[in-house]
Amino acid sequence: MTQRQPYSVLVVIYNQSHEFLLLQRSDDPLFWQSVTGGIDQGETPLQTAYRELKEETGIDAKALGLEIVAHDHVNHYEIRPEWRHRYSANDYINTEYVFSIQVPNATLVTLNPNEHLNYCWLDAQQALDKVWSASNRDEIAALAQLFQPS
Structure with a gap:
């Protein structure tokens, strides 16, 4: 097995109703998260x-025809033992x-x-309560703030 590099992405997905998509990991069913994954060699x-x-x-x-938006920061965290x-x-x-x-509200999700074992669309508070990692929680909270009326 090739060793992973310690670089990854977090992609927080939300729909037009400001619900967040969370995925239940198959290797740890208590772990709900947004999309994550390791960066392959030669990939941005x-x-x-x-x-x-x-x-x-x-x-x-x-x-x-949808655009993934890069945020202006990166997170650093300890790799789970x-x-x-x-x-x-x-x-x-x-x-x-x-x-x-x-994504549009009716976007089809195929795990x-x-x-992953399952997925759900949750409002911001429900997503914050369910998501496992602190970095994922912080990003959902930051996006939820953008949805608040001024």
């Missing part, structure tokens, strides 16, 4: 975001590039059964 973070979105949800943003075997021995911190995308 944005390319990874489009690829992972399609692989994990079946949503082909390019074919639908149970996942460290996927990385080189000295890799303990992951760098996560953050993106988001708005990759090797990665």
